[in-house]
Amino acid sequence: MLKISKKADYALMALQHIASVQFGDLTPGRVVNTKEIAEEYNIPLELLAKVLQTLAKNGLIESHNGPKGGYLLARSTRQITIAQILEGIEGPLGITDCSHEKEGEPCLQRQHCNIRTPLLKVQDSIYQLLSNMTLQDMMGGTPLITIQSPTAQGVVQ
Amino acid sequence: MLKISKKADYALMALQHIASVQFGDLTPGRVVNTKEIAEEYNIPLELLAKVLQTLAKNGLIESHNGPKGGYLLARSTRQITIAQILEGIEGPLGITDCSHEKEGEPCLQRQHCNIRTPLLKVQDSIYQLLSNMTLQDMMGGTPLITIQSPTAQGVVQ
DNA sequence: CTTTAGTCCGACCTTATTGATCGGAGATCA
DNA sequence: TGATCTCCGATCAATAAGGTCGGACTAAAG
Secondary structure: OOOOOHHHHHHHHHHHHHHHHHOOOOOOOOOEOHHHHHHHHOOOHHHHHHHHHHHHHOOOEEEEOOOOOEEEEOOOHHHOEHHHHHHHHHOOOOOOHHHHOOOOOOOOOHHHOOOHHHHHHHHHHHHHHHHHOEOOHHHHOOOOOOOOOOOOOOOOO | OOOOOHHHHHHHHHHHHHHHHHOOOOOOOOOEOHHHHHHHHOOOHHHHHHHHHHHHHOOOEEEEOOOOOEEEEOOOHHHOEHHHHHHHHHOOOOOOHHHHOOOOOOOOOHHHOOOHHHHHHHHHHHHHHHHOOEHHHHOOOOOOOOOOOOOOOOOOO
16 A cells, blocks of 8 residues: 555665765766666656656756767755655645545535544654655665675576 | 555545544443544545454454444554554565565665665564554544534435 | 434446557768 | 647546345245
8 A cells, every 4th residue: 555656666776776876975066967867767658758758847857868878856855855756746635535625526514524633643743754764764764886785696597 | 656555545534543443432341343544534435444344353453243243443542553564465575676575586786785684673673663653643633522513414314 | 123314345348558660751871 | 930848628447335036045924
């Protein structure tokens, strides 16, 4: 339950990768294109492209067109929250349907609903959690260079 | 994003209702059947039945068959956590696919995955949140004893 | 003891959302 | 100017959710 979509997954991976390249020691400031990310992480190229387009439209990354083009982080890793990323891909956070219901399809249970208030509290807690976590927090723990613990499935394949 | 299913929604409503009847002042200990809940909250009868069956199978409520039958809470409201309810309906909590992946379909991104660890932390935080909240916490805000506005169907039948 | 009404329970179908794909238009560097 | 690379929209397939149907069981009433 409460599973995030694969698109969101891909978005997080891609942003982490772009960040690690952009602020890494090897080739800082380099522009990274879709194909590179897709091959590195085994993500369907066209789908990843669409995800990156969405992120660009939401102002999280900048797109540079033409040959030698690609994507670049729009701001620092500390200024990009996990909540922003997920919301950009999957739409606004909403534990329940009535979190932000549109006109024309009112909640049939609303009048006697007894769980709306506590659920909204839960939702708020989760939102704070995701808002307090930034892309920077995803860089520290498992940088690309780290050696994986041998005990935890040494061989992946 | 992160929306819970309607089944889970219905489960929460139903349990809250059963609890409020069972421990309420009007008719304490009364057994409540599916039809009563379905009509009260405008939930499709057959679907709600299925949800309650699942809850019974998971040991959250007890089913009593035959005429005058219905459902009863299996234990106190403080011993039923929101996490238990949601997991019973939607399966184990898993923010990402690789949270508990089966054999035969390994994560293609796993070998270079950079976001697994931080995401698992997020998942754990959410799980703690849902585990610390019990059915009792959903009772406080809007108990059934509250005076209902006369406009909203005063008679249950 | 038999009947009968009401309940639980499992399998099935339909619809909506996600995941993935294809082809074209625009932009930049050689 | 040409070629390459990217962005971008519309389209198709797979999966899961939402909802529905009929049978099996239980217990109370006659």
